[in-house]
Every structure is written in structure tokens, then in C-alpha cells.
Amino acid sequence: MKKHNFSAGPCILPQEVFEKSAQSVLNFNHSDLSILEISHRSKDFVAVMEEVRALVLEFLGLEGKGYQALFLQGGASLEFLRVPYNLLNVDGKAAYLDTGTWANNAIKEAKLFGETVIVASSKEENYNHIPTNYTIPEDASYFHCTSNNTIFGTQMKSFPKTAVPIVCDMSSDIFSRTLDFSQFDLIYAGAQKNMGAAGTTLVVVKESILGKSGRAIPSILDYQKHIKAESMYNTPAVFAVYTCLLTLQWLKKQGGIAGIEKINEAKASLLYNEIDRNTMFRGTAVKADRSIMNATFLLENPELQESFDKMWKEAGISGLTGHRSVGGYRASMYNALPLESVQVLVDVMKEFETLYSTQSQLAE
Amino acid sequence: MKKHNFSAGPCILPQEVFEKSAQSVLNFNHSDLSILEISHRSKDFVAVMEEVRALVLEFLGLEGKGYQALFLQGGASLEFLRVPYNLLNVDGKAAYLDTGTWANNAIKEAKLFGETVIVASSKEENYNHIPTNYTIPEDASYFHCTSNNTIFGTQMKSFPKTAVPIVCDMSSDIFSRTLDFSQFDLIYAGAQKNMGAAGTTLVVVKESILGKSGRAIPSILDYQKHIKAESMYNTPAVFAVYTCLLTLQWLKKQGGIAGIEKINEAKASLLYNEIDRNTMFRGTAVKADRSIMNATFLLENPELQESFDKMWKEAGISGLTGHRSVGGYRASMYNALPLESVQVLVDVMKEFETLYSTQSQLAE
Numbered sequence: 001m002k003k004h005n006f007s008a009g010p011c012i013l014p015q016e017v018f019e020k021s022a023q024s025v026l027n028f029n030h031s032d033l034s035i036l037e038i039s040h041r042s043k044d045f046v047a048v049m050e051e052v053r054a055l056v057l058e059f060l061g062l063e064g065k066g067y068q069a070l071f072l073q074g075g076a077s078l079e080f081l082r083v084p085y086n087l088l089n090v091d092g093k094a095a096y097l098d099t100g101t102w103a104n105n106a107i108k109e110a111k112l113f114g115e116t117v118i119v120a121s122s123k124e125e126n127y128n129h130i131p132t133n134y135t136i137p138e139d140a141s142y143f144h145c146t147s148n149n150t151i152f153g154t155q156m157k158s159f160p161k162t163a164v165p166i167v168c169d170m171s172s173d174i175f176s177r178t179l180d181f182s183q184f185d186l187i188y189a190g191a192q193k194n195m196g197a198a199g200t201t202l203v204v205v206k207e208s209i210l211g212k213s214g215r216a217i218p219s220i221l222d223y224q225k226h227i228k229a230e231s232m233y234n235t236p237a238v239f240a241v242y243t244c245l246l247t248l249q250w251l252k253k254q255g256g257i258a259g260i261e262k263i264n265e266a267k268a269s270l271l272y273n274e275i276d277r278n279t280m281f282r283g284t285a286v287k288a289d290r291s292i293m294n295a296t297f298l299l300e301n302p303e304l305q306e307s308f309d310k311m312w313k314e315a316g317i318s319g320l321t322g323h324r325s326v327g328g329y330r331a332s333m334y335n336a337l338p339l340e341s342v343q344v345l346v347d348v349m350k351e352f353e354t355l356y357s358t359q360s361q362l363a364e
Numbered sequence: 365m366k367k368h369n370f371s372a373g374p375c376i377l378p379q380e381v382f383e384k385s386a387q388s389v390l391n392f393n394h395s396d397l398s399i400l401e402i403s404h405r406s407k408d409f410v411a412v413m414e415e416v417r418a419l420v421l422e423f424l425g426l427e428g429k430g431y432q433a434l435f436l437q438g439g440a441s442l443e444f445l446r447v448p449y450n451l452l453n454v455d456g457k458a459a460y461l462d463t464g465t466w467a468n469n470a471i472k473e474a475k476l477f478g479e480t481v482i483v484a485s486s487k488e489e490n491y492n493h494i495p496t497n498y499t500i501p502e503d504a505s506y507f508h509c510t511s512n513n514t515i516f517g518t519q520m521k522s523f524p525k526t527a528v529p530i531v532c533d534m535s536s537d538i539f540s541r542t543l544d545f546s547q548f549d550l551i552y553a554g555a556q557k558n559m560g561a562a563g564t565t566l567v568v569v570k571e572s573i574l575g576k577s578g579r580a581i582p583s584i585l586d587y588q589k590h591i592k593a594e595s596m597y598n599t600p601a602v603f604a605v606y607t608c609l610l611t612l613q614w615l616k617k618q619g620g621i622a623g624i625e626k627i628n629e630a631k632a633s634l635l636y637n638e639i640d641r642n643t644m645f646r647g648t649a650v651k652a653d654r655s656i657m658n659a660t661f662l663l664e665n666p667e668l669q670e671s672f673d674k675m676w677k678e679a680g681i682s683g684l685t686g687h688r689s690v691g692g693y694r695a696s697m698y699n700a701l702p703l704e705s706v707q708v709l710v711d712v713m714k715e716f717e718t719l720y721s722t723q724s725q726l727a728e
Contacts, residue, residue: 003396007403010602018398022389025382032367034382036607039371039683067558070506073437073563077584077598109582192599197400198561199437199601218473220441234441235556237563237601238374243400 004341006293007319008150008332009172010192013243014250017196017336021075021243035242040235047240049231052245056204059248059257060181068222070231071191071241076171079188079201080106083167084113085221087142087186090214095119095140095164099156100127100149101325102169110144119143126326127152129286136162141213142185146175150193151323153285153296153330159183165209173293174202175251176335177261185209193293194335196243200236211290251335260335266343267333268292274346280304280353298328308352315348317341367703371683372514372658372696373536374556381560381610381700388606400605404599409606412424413595416609420568423612424545425622434567434587434595435555435605440535443552443565444470447531448477449585451506451550452568459483459504459528461522464491464513465689466533474508483507490690491516493650500526505577506549512537514557515687515693517649523547529573537657538566539615540699541625549573557657558699560607564600615699631697631706632656638710642700644668644717648690662692672716679712681705 005012011135021035028035029044038045049071056069072078085108088094096107098121110116117140120131127149136143142165147153150172159166165185169292175187181187185206192198203223209293210224219225226233254260272290275283275297284296299305322328331345369376379652385399392399393408402409413435420433430631436442447470452458456478460471474480481504484495486694491513500507506529512519523530529549538553545551549570556562574588583589583597590597618624636654639647639661646662663669676684686692695709 001396005397005401007401010401010403010599012401013398018389018400021400022386023557025386025389033369033682034366034377036382036385037369037371037374037376039374040562073439073601074442074584075437075598078438078442081582105583109584112580112582152684192598192602197403197601197603198599199604215478218445218476219469220438220445220473234439235374235554235562237437237604238556239561239563239603240601318397 001316004315004317004344005319006317006331006333006337006341006345008323008330009190009334010122010198011319011334012336012337013196014245015036016250017246020246020362021197021239024242025239031247038238040232040238048242048245049236052241052248053179053231055245055248055252056202057252059175060187060204061083062181062204065182065205066208067206068227070205070226071200071244072226073200073237075201076102076169076188076190077105078202079169080109082221082223083142083144083186084110085213085215085217086166086210086223087165087213088113089141090114090213092141093117093137093139095136095143096108097131097134097143097145098123099130099146099154100152102149102151102171103146106144106169106307127154128284130154130156130289136160136164138160138163140164142167145169148291148293149165150294150332151325152296153291153326154282154289155291155293157289165206173291175257175260176264176293178257191240191244194247196247197240199240202244210303247336263339264292264333264335267337267339268295270339270342270346271295271331271333274349278349278353279357284328293333294325295333296322296328297331304356307356311352312345312348315344317345317348320345365680368669368679368681368708369683370681370697370705370709372687372694373554373694373698374562375683376661376700377611378614378700380614381607384610384720385561385603385607389453389603389629391724394478399603401456402602404549404596404602408411409602412606412609413600416605416612417595419609419612420566423539423615424551424568427566431568431571432591434569434590435564435600435608436590436595437564437601439565440466440533440552440554441469443533443567444473446585446587447506447508447550448474449577449579449581450574450587451529451531451577452477453505453576454478456505457501457503458482459500459507461498461507461509462487463494463510463518464516464579466515466535467510470508470510470533483535491518492648493655494518494520500524502527502635504528506531509533512655512657514658514696515689517647517655517658517690518653519655519657521653527680536683537655539621539624540657542621555604555608560611561604563604564608566608604684611683611700627703628656628697628699629681631703632659634703634706634710635659635695635697638713641718642713643721645713648692657697659695659697660686660690660692668720671720675716676709676712681709681712684709
């Protein structure tokens with residue numbers, strides 16, 4: 001029996017991705033070779049890389065607009081470093097919006113390379129909302145933001161209008177909702193949420209912003225070198241890239257981003273409505289900034305934790321424990337999580353209320 | 365029918381690694397979850413990481429000697445950068461031995477960080493041998509060498525005695541032969557030859573050499589941060605790391621490095637003896653420096669290429685085409701390649717000689 005997997009990442013992928021990628025490990029494309037033992041320069045894998053890079057630009061509506069899609073190694077954490085190396089002018093400054101742990105990690109790396117302006121932060125309120133009304137210095141080399149904060153359950157619903165290039169870490173909500181993606185100059189995302197196996201990172205970059213920082217960039221960090229090498233500067237994470245292709249092929253059958261967005265909104269509504277209705281729980285993020293990917297919520301009575309944990313585990317749910325920075329629970333509802341899994345969770349929450357609400361009141 | 369896969373990397377892995385890792389994609393450890401959808405901080409994956417890190421030190425005989433094993437992202441190409449960032453003193457110099465394309469790429473990255481002394485190079489002879497009789501500056505922060513040169517088919521049989529820390533790129537011969545590994549201070553190796561799926565890189569480092577360069581090291585590049593985080597500073601390439609564990613478990617059953625070394629020597633002898641005996645072929649590397657992992661050889665009569673290619677392809681052999689830097693053929697005989705595959709190649713070479721040696725002579 002498959003679990004209802006609410007894990008924050010690595011996380012659930014479509015069942016057909018598991019099946020097809022497992023098959024490819026035994027015999028890839030009827031080649032009598034495993035995908036693990038073929039050269040990344042073989043015709044079959046070059047075709048995988050070309051198709052997945054093209055699909056990314058197609059989904060984001062960025063074909064023919066001067067963008068390139070790359071699948072690199074190192075995780076979003078390496079992009080925290082690649083971004084300032086490539087984009088932060090030697091004598092310039094970078095602007096960052098501080099919306100959580102990962103935004104903060106990005107800021108730490110940038111600080112080694114030049115002046116780093118934090119335009120706004122919600123740290124004082126434990127990152128329970130997305131700051132507004134901030135000013136981006138006009139002379140900044142770029143503005144960096146995190147579109148979705150996995151740990152805190154918040155999500156940017158709009159992005160600033162600015163002449164400064166916008167860099168966005170979309171690790172936990174890439175391909176989950178329609179946006180005008182041409183407002184971004186560089187997007188990056190670790191694969192292990194909405195794309196595929198951990199081990200590869202998507203970078204989508206507008207070529208015209210590159211080559212201007214005035215830095216001597218180490219080859220492995222140089223986006224231009226990766227573009228020139230068609231995302232094969234060094235051996236890519238072959239299997240992880242292939243899982244991304246399979247996931248994007250699945251996404252196409254769901255009607256692309258617009259199609260999956262409707263399902264994601266239905267899942268998020270179902271769960272947030274229950275969190276708000278159910279007397280046993282409360283959400284942690286400010287409502288207007290709630291993420292449709294990661295819903296964070298607490299028990300009104302923490303003493304009932306053991307009882308609730310037992311119930312959801314018995315219902316076949318996994319990965320619901322919240323991050324230590326927030327506590328409580330986190331339900332991650334990435335693209336591949338079926339609506340039925342959210343329904344199972346909501347049913348458990350209702351049942352929990354029925355069983356424990358009186359008891360909870362008596363205990364007060 | 366399984367191919368005889370002589371690919372230079374990504375390359376053949378043990379059949380049981382294909383089977384067990386495919387199974388883990390469908391259902392990992394009877395968890396009813398795919399290995400692709402579990403948290404890297406789940407108990408099951410933490411156990412994988414701990415076991416594989418311990419096995420590495422056990423195989424290398426480095427347990428309890430102040431070394432740490434890490435599985436990082438980025439490929440050996442990122443280690444070309446991490447090494448100088450961590451080890452090259454701000455006002456110091458680094459010493460490099462130039463034995464091929466990859467050594468050269470490592471040198472290029474180091475040059476951005478300080479004085480880089482090339483102690484010797486075989487570039488003028490198209491890297492057909494390993495230089496000897498060179499001096500390592502006593503004040504170098506470290507000495508860097510490449511133990512096996514995949515492209516040129518050469519391998520270092522011994523390593524210099526020096527008080528300077530030795531850094532060795534063992535990407536293409538790690539775990540293939542017995543050595544006193546305590547002579548090295550830092551070893552790194554991309555997984556995709558003798559270890560597992562592309563997407564993870566092994567780093568084995570003596571802790572006492574770290575923290576001395578006087579540089580502000582970006583977090584993602586800082587070996588000390590990765591050690592402190594027990595190789596989980598950021599999401600590791602979960603699946604690729606698991607394939608490494610499976611491969612090392614297989615290696616243990618082969619008698620560890622000493623066991624596989626005997627088989628590797630038998631494979632190399634079989635092929636090199638044929639290259640030397642057969643009038644149709646000649647090797648490209650100086651005999652004393654021949655690699656037991658990658659044998660490079662040329663046709664005496666290049667006009668017969670099409671005929672020879674047809675024959676080995678019909679015999680079920682794949683991945684034999686040489687790298688463009690050398691031409692001709694390259695037979696990569698990594699740990700998982702069975703002796704039988706080498707025998708099939710040798711048989712084809714003999715048959716080729718029988719069929720074409722007269723014709724070849726007539727054509728002269």
C-alpha cells in the first residue's frame with residue numbers, strides 16, 4: 001500500500017516516474033544497458049538533456065526570449081554561491097529579501113562577495129509572513145528572493161517591479177503555479193520537490209545578464225561555461241536529470257502548470273479550510289501569505305500530540321512532522337501529491353476533533 | 365542480453381546494484397515509499413549515509429586515523445575548486461603534477477587562488493606517461509596529483525614522499541588497487557566509475573589539514589562544515605549515495621580492494637598481452653605507466669576502423685571508442701566489468717587479426 005507522503009523534500013513524485021525510472025535502471029530505452037552505466041555523451045542521454053531543457057522553457061513560457069535552462073549539481077545551496085560570483089559586481093551591492101532560513105543562507109554566501117543589503121526581513125516574527133513596502137536600491141547588481149518558504153509555510157504571491165535583475169529561489173514551488181516568469185532574470189530550484197530525484201538543480205537564466213560582474217569566475221561556477229557546454233560541462237547527475245524529464249512529461253499530461261495549479265489550489269483550500277474550521281488546530285503563517293505547497297499548523301493543545309500522531313500514522317500518512325523552527329505539523333502538498341491524500345489527512349483531523357475536543361476542553 | 369560495457373564513465377556497475385537500486389525506487393527497505401521520496405533525514409537514509417561513510421574508511425584502512433569520508437555534490441570538477449579554497453594559504457603556493465586533461469582543469473581553478481607551480485608535465489608527449497624526477501616545493505600548501513588518467517590510459521604506480529600534504533584525484537581508480545592510503549591527506553573521486561551513479565563525489569580528508577588557509581570559505585565549499593553536518597549540510601544526492609553503498613557492499617563480498625585488485629590485474633594482463641601480441645594494434649601509453657583501469661590502443665592501419673568497429677559491436681561490446689584526444693580505442697575495465705567481457709574483446713581482436721592481417725599487409 002502506498003503511503004500518503006507529505007514529506008517536505010525529497011518528496012513524493014508521480015507514481016509513473018517511480019515505475020519508469022526503476023525500469024531505466026534495469027534497461028534504459030531498450031538499450032540492454034542501465035541508465036546508470038551509459039555515457040552522459042551517449043545519443044540517448046543527450047536526447048534526454050535536450051528534451052528536459054526545452055520542456056522547462058516551454059512550461060515557463062520563456063522559449064525564444066533569451067533564456068537558457070541548465071541542470072547543474074550542488075543543490076540550491078551551491079546557487080547561493082554561484083549567483084553572487086556571476087552577478088554581484090566587484091564594486092557593487094546585492095539586495096536580498098529575508099523570508100526564512102534558506103534566504104538567510106543565501107545572504108551569508110553573498111556577504112563574502114560584497115555589500116549585501118537586506119531590504120526587509122520577517123525574522124522578528126519567526127518568518128510568519130512576507131514583508132512588503134521595501135525599497136530595492138536602484139544600483140543593486142540584483143535583487144534576490146525566495147518564492148516559497150518550505151519551513152515557514154509562506155509564499156510570495158507577487159514580486160516587486162524593479163529595473164534591477166530579479167533572482168528567485170523557487171526550489172519548493174517551481175512548476176506549481178502560473179506566473180509571468182519573464183519578470184525573473186534568474187530562477188533556480190533544487191530538483192527534489194516538484195521535479196525529480198535529489199542531486200540536480202535547475203537554473204534558468206537570461207543570458208544577457210551574464211558576463212558583467214568583473215570577476216574571475218571559477219569554471220565550475222561560471223553559468224556561461226555551463227551554457228556553452230549545453231549543461232554538460234562535467235558529468236551531470238544522469239539519473240536525477242532523467243527523473244526530471246519523466247516528471248515534466250507527466251506534468252504535460254496534467255495540462256502543464258495551469259492544469260496542476262488548479263489541483264494545487266483545491267488541495268490547499270481543502271486543508272486550510274479544515275485548519276481554520278477545526279477547533280483543535282491553528283495555522284502559523286499569516287493567511288494572505290500562506291503557501292499552497294507547505295501548510296504549517298499547530299495543535300491548540302500540544303499535550304495531545306501523541307494521540308494525533310498515532311492517528312495520522314495509522315491512516316498511512318507519513319512526513320507530517322513540522323520543522324523544529326516552527327514545531328507542530330507541516331503538510332507539504334507538492335504537485336505529485338493526490339487530492340485524495342489531503343482528504344485522508346482532513347478526515348483524520350475531523351475524527352481527531354470528534355474524539356478529543358471534549359477531552360481537550362475538560363483538560364483546560 | 366547484457367552488453368559488454370567498456371564505457372569510460374558513467375560505466376558498468378555490479379548487476380546486483382542495478383537490481384537492488386531499481387527495487388529501492390519502487391519500494392525502499394519495505395517502507396512502502398520510494399527512495400526518491402524519502403527525507404534525507406529519515407532514519408533509513410541516515411543509516412545509509414553512516415554505513416557508506418564507515419565502509420569507505422574501512423576499505424581504505426583509514427579508520428581511527430583522523431580521516432572523514434564525505435559524499436558531496438558537484439563532481440570532481442567542484443573539488444578542483446574546493447581544494448584550493450580550503451587548502452591553499454592566502455599567501456602560499458600550490459604544487460600540481462600535470463598528467464592529463466583533468467589535472468589541467470584542476471590547475472586552472474587553483475590559479476585563481478594563488479601561485480600554482482606545475483612540478484612536471486607530460487603534455488608535450490600527449491600525456492603518454494607519468495613524469496618522474498620532479499621536486500615539490502617544501503613551502504607548498506599541498507601537492508595535487510591525478511592517480512589515473514582516464515583519457516590517456518596512464519596510472520601513477522607510486523607517489524612522492526614529501527612533507528607537503530598530498531591531494532589525489534582518484535576518480536577513475538578508487539577502490540581498484542591496494543595502496544597505503546594514509547600517505548594521502550585528501551582523496552576525492554566522482555562516483556560514476558567504481559562507486560555508483562553519477563551525482564555524488566567521495567571526499568576523504570584528514571581533518572588536521574583543514575582550517576589553516578586563512579580564507580573566508582563559502583559554506584557550501586567548506587569541508588569543515590560538511591564534516592560537522594555529517595555529510596548532510598544540504599540535501600545529498602540520496603539515490604546516488606545509496607548506489608555507492610550497494611556497490612561497496614558488493615565489493616566487500618569480492619574480498620574488498622585486495623580481492624578486486626587480483627581480478628583487475630587479470631583483466632588488464634589479458635588485454636595488454638593481446639594488444640602487445642596482436643600485429644593489428646598498438647598501445648598508446650608507455651608500458652610502465654599503463655593503467656589497469658583504462659587501456660588505450662590504436663589500429664596499426666586506421667583504414668580498417670569500420671571493419672573492426674562492426675566486429676566488436678556485433679559481439680555485444682559497447683563504449684570502446686577512444687577519446688578524441690587520443691583516438692582509436694579505450695577499454696575501460698572498472699571493478700564491475702567481468703573478466704569474461706575482456707575475453708570477448710580479446711577474442712574479437714584475434715579474429716580481426718585472422719581476417720584482416722593479410723589484407724592489411726596487401727594494402728601496404
